[in-house]
Amino acid sequence: MHADSTNTVTATTERKAAAVAAFKDLARDPGVPKPDPILVVDKVVRRFGGLTAVEVEHVEIQRGSITALIGPNGAGKTTFFNQLTGFDTADSGEWTFNGRPMNGVPAHKVARAGMVRTFQLTKALSRLTVMENMRLGAQRQKGESFFRALLPNLWRGQEDEITERAEDLLTRFKLAAKRDDFAGALSGGQRKLLEMARALMVQPELVMLDEPMAGVNPALTQSLLGHVKDLREQGMTVLFVEHDMDMVRDISDWVIVMAQGAVIAEGPPDTIMSDPRVIDAYLGAHHDAPLSETELQEQLHEAEAELEAEIEEETQK
């Protein structure tokens, strides 16, 4: 259906080309080594009581690429992010970022090293204005040290630069009008936007977005995708979790699929989306079929029948 879709027409730029080239000859196996990995993960395991939330054997993230991480609900994607970014302690495992071992490193140091994540359930700093939220993201602020903070002259200049950058981002994220409102007064979607914009203020090397577009208006999503691609042009690596397949297809260079804690498949978007295992575990048969009224009836029945079959299967398991 999407063989000649127009959305791949976006101007193919250097970085994109580089990324595509890098991925071109790669095997489609889970855990395949990449030519220039920024993040290398080995044998990360996290259990909650009897439940193994994450059990990743080996995964590499290519530098300068946009990688999507997909998988059914409860596959362990967020938990995996938590391990990598120091918000939770893995039961075992090792990972390196830019060659530097990162297990056991506290969250703020991970972020400082250039690996920044967003939260799926947003964490707006409610009683700070949207602008302050943004400014907070900036790194190496002179005014963030106690003694220098007392002398405004030392940090005013930098603050202005930061503000400028923040304003830029806010405009892109359609939040400029909310600049001076408390972040706690934002709608669900706006919080998502702020969450992502704030992470970008950090100017990280690797940005890890946890469902950035869930709940964001599709028209806005579309315009933001351009921005994400820009990030790649600026040399940033993007790793994101998303359930919106249109988006995954549109911007990702590489897709990693997780299920039940493990990586089950890897590959370029198109390949992955036609992978029967992925369709079976994740996409479902009709994920991109239009639910137009004419077809609807039959599809409904079909889907139902399928579902029932599946449920039976599962209950038998």
Added chain:
Amino acid sequence: MNGVKIVVTTESGQPVAEATTNAQGTWQVPVDKPGKYKVTLDVATLPKDAAVRGGSNVRTPTVYEGNMSTVLFALQPKGAPGQPAQEEGGESSFWTQAAQLAFEGLNLGLIIALAALGLSLIYGTTGLTNFAHGELVTLGAILAYAFNVGVGLHLIPAAVIAVILAGGLGYAQDRFFWGALRKRGTGTIAMMIISIGVALFLRYVFLIFFGGQNEAFAQYTAQPGIEIGPISAAPKNFVAMGIELLVLIVVGVALLRTRTGKAARAVADNPALASSSGINVDRVIRIIWTMGGAIAALAGIMLGLSQNLKYTMGQDILLLIFAGVTLGGLGTAFGALVGSLIVGLFIQLSTLWVPPELKSVGALAVLIIVLLFRPQGILGRRERIG
């Protein structure tokens, strides 16, 4: 001890007088000037099998004008010199003491737990850190006192009436005060400070009507203890502990199992969503307040029964109540029980090593240490990030 020779000299050694004990073992020496004297017991005149306890046979009392000064030589059977302390009659061993203290710890811990349960329930459902909870405890005790001593009822019916009345007052408090504040959207911090105001208000109302002194219920005061193994306790203690434990378990289980109990936890989590699920949030909160008030009152009565009543009695244990609630894990009913028991036990048991004036220090230190290893409290659960 008859016939023991006593020599009295001045401090510098000039002899003043000598005396010999009479049949009762007493003696008397008149001195004419006030000052320090030296009194020596002539060991040689003691019977063969007796010795002066502590070894020294010299005492140096100071005699003041117009008064007599008594000098005492305690005698003991002569024994091996190295081990006098062990033989002293009646000293209880470390373990008997520990057993008694453990019992006291349970006794106190259960009372705290009862008070803590009320606090925890209210905190759990409304997010209110109620600094006036101590006053609710006092209120129960004073109400029971009013019916007991004022009206002249026996303590048991008086207590029942007080608990019911306190429950009603708890209801009224939410119906007319806290509920109205919630409706206005008053934040939890503002509510917390308001509760400090309420505490002040109530406490001084009590002071005006009850007075500043200690009082006791008409029955069961100073009930003589009975010995059970290493423990000596009054029968009222056992009955009280039984009631406390029963109430704690019943309420705890009710919270876990009954529909209203679950609804209470749901309201605690997310009032708006609870309302959206068809729960009458105000009604649930009122039930909780009613129960909280009644349980706090019961705690007050139990405290008054085991100790005495005073207008600050609740305030004085408020910190322990908070410690219990926190140690167990905020907002969990069984947590309050476990936490309070630990607090009670540590208060008492720590006196085996620290001076009793510092006994709260022991319990509070344990609180800090436990939270170091379990920041979410003993029964609390960690929240998921992300």
Added chain:
Amino acid sequence: MDWVTIISTTVKAAVGVETVLYALAAIGINVHFGYTGLLNFGQAAFMAVAGYGLAVTVTVLGLPFWIGIGVGLLAAVLLAVVLGIPTLRLRADYLAIVTIAAAEIIRLIFRSVAFKDVFGGSDGQRGFSEGFYALNPFPEGDYGFGWFTFNNRVTWVLFVGWLLIALSCLIVYLLMKSPWGRVLKAIREDEDAVRALGKNVFSYKMQSLILGGVIGALGGFIYGLAFASVQPDIFGTETTFFAYTIVILGGAARVLGPVVGSMIFWVLLVLVNGILSGAVEAGYLPFMAPTQVGPVRFLLVGIGLILLLVYRPQGIFGDKREIAIDAR
């Protein structure tokens, strides 16, 4: 009724020693709680270690006044560190209890018979303020106009006290305007978000705890110097509660909130008392015994507190919008 007495005592209370010392304690709490969200209920302990640090250094060790001040400040910093290392990772409400507990431990130790030689037991210590009054530039006499006068000692204490308040407010103002303050405020909202942005949350919390603690310690000094003595029980939980009340009255996370809150609090306390006892003395309240003035005063203060917060939950300077954001 003797209105002159009532008004004069009230007005003097508005700037008096208690106002000063509670304002300082409250400014510290404002840094902790208002800006950083640290529910530190052990502020009294910071005042206590400062007051006792000074007292013990001067009286027991016989060292000069300035060294006493140094020791007091150091003790406050040390307390912040010792208290902070284990507790700063606790959730806010747990932190509250732990800090109360720590403060009570400190108070009980100061008051214990076991350490009476050092801390003076329940009577505390005195006789360490001479060094301070020796610096008094105001010659003997009264200062002020009309009935608004203070003697030279009080004037000196108030002068220093208000200077310290001004200084503290200035520092808080500068800091909270700065990126440093922004991090604190962000921590108040959500630590994890701040961590994810590469800030060392623990370090900031610790800095906040130290800063607020040291400002509170200044309050402890003022107490010790103004009353020429320290007693353990003044540093009990009540003091912290009152200081919190003051912060909320003035408006949390507002630079001048604690100062105004403190003034309101003491004015309320003194005014109510003045009017009440005036009325009783004048026979307007025949049902009330003079001894009931004390309890009724606190009772009314309780009601006053409730009404203030019911009708202005955000405090005097607070922003209503801020309260509305997070009504749980």
Added chain:
Amino acid sequence: MEGAQSALLRCDELIAGYLPGVNILNGSDLYVGEGELIGIIGPNGAGKSTLLKAMFGLVTIRSGTVKLKGEDITNMKAHQLVSRGVGYVPQTNNVFPSLTIEENLEMGAFQVPGKFKERFEFVAELFPALKERRKQRAGSLSGGERQMVAMARALMTEPSVLLLDEPSAGLSPKLQDLVFIQAQQINKAGVTVIMVEQNARRCLQICHRGYVLDQGRNAYTGTGRQLANDPKVIELYLGTLAKA
């Protein structure tokens, strides 16, 4: 407006907001006929969620009325609406974190405890993951799992009107499909559904009528198909990323 008179649920000239002096809804109208499936779409911050909350008594309505079957329910408490057969799935904070999944669902059936067993079996069939995990505390669930719980909780009663706020957000494509199909099925069974969605195209495909909300006002209304094909709507609200 055909059918507006006989509407099951109708809002007129709603003005509502959170902070004093700031109105989020600026006089929006909406009606739903019995058995209709209505979609509401619009940019972030348009006031969609606020509209639902206002209807459901969770945001104070400053002026305007909400009527259910002719009865004025303006500012009526949520739990009273539940007993009148209205169900609601909030967009955020839509589970009780310290309750287990089972208890969450029990709360859903709070007013009809007798039906719990039967309904539980029903939702467990829809979301098998929930049944497996019935003893897990909702607070530890993943985003998508929470969404399932939220949806399931609302389905525990058999409401006659169902308000859904972005029910598909955070769900895997497979489950998103399921949600839309379910919404349609429920609707077919006679339940009136009002659905706010950012998965706008999907939403418009299945709904009878749609509203486009912008800045607290109705910007466009029409049948789902009309809206989905309106170039203005596409440009401003739907985007071209996912094409029908």
Added chain:
Amino acid sequence: GGSDTATQPSESAAAPSSAAPAAKGDGTLTLGTLLPQTGSLAFLGPPEIAGVDAALKEINEAGGVLGKPVVKYDTDSGDTTTNIASQSVDKLLAQKADAIIGAASSSVSESVIDKITGAGVIQFSPANTSDKFTTIEDKGLYFRTSPPDKLQGRVLGDLVVADGNDTVGILAMQDSYGTGLADQVSKTITDSGGQVVERVDYDPKAADFSADVAKIKAKNPKAIVLIGFEETSKVVQELVKQGMPASKHKWYMVDGNTSNTNYVKMPKGTLKGVKGTIPGAAAPEEFQKKLMATNPKLQDFSYGPESYDATNLLALAAEAAKSDAGTDIAKKLAEVSKGGEKCNDFKSCVELLKAGKDIDYEGVSGPVEFNDAGDPAVATIGIYQYGDDNKYATKALEYRTGNIAG
């Protein structure tokens, strides 16, 4: 010299003149009370205030001081935790108090002494026992009629030993009153050959006292000395509970807790045979009736006598000084308290004064003779014993009088 040294009325030094020149000060003796109406010592407030009121009533009935009725303002001292004493003092100073009676708590007194004496006003405490006040810098304006703990401690210690108790446990309230008294008792006992096997200082605000009592129990002493205020009734309950009733161990109490109201609800005989010491030469019964007349709701009488004496002494000293100014009164306080014709109420004393005699006021709380530091120098201690009804007989077993300093 003790009260047993009968002193001859000496001629008064000052030339008496019945037509006194216009009094210095403002002519009206204004007293302020700074006594606990709230806080942890709130139970001490009513008897103290009743003491002041009883004295005032008699003074004003006898024509007041310097021809004018004495004016009194009451303020709350709270306890140290609330810090309101200082505000109260401000108010009293604004109301031109010449002398302030208070505070009850040594700690509170310490915190305001600078303020009061700095304003040239007398601070007269009926209850402070901390020995700090002996040496404190007070410009000669601090006085107290507090119970003479040193003497009481000695008498009690002696009593304990004389009753043949070689092992003694002390349970003392942990504040300056309790620890001071306990120190003295314990020293006396040790000096006389008794053995203090356990001494427990307890926090009077503690949730319960079981551990404290258990510590005593562990040592099983023959005698138990209970030093404290009304919280002693809790301690008594605990002693009974833990199997150390007064019938098995000898209990001793002090003035703070020897009470006829606190224990009456206990089973008959709980306190039978318990001895307690109370300063003062007279059985307190009659005086207590006097206090009840001003406040019928009184339950406890602690420091009532001391407050009464303080008020009388201030009034008499003002008369003697012919001035109501604090500094003038202070100079005369010692003089009216000793060396002269004995008298024991305001009316008779003031008549003697007006007749130009030197007087020696003998108070309800004891002979009250001030030394240079403003502390009482001589005292009488009565020893009382409880009967079967848990009340002590109004007649003391014996009285002992002596120099406090010793």
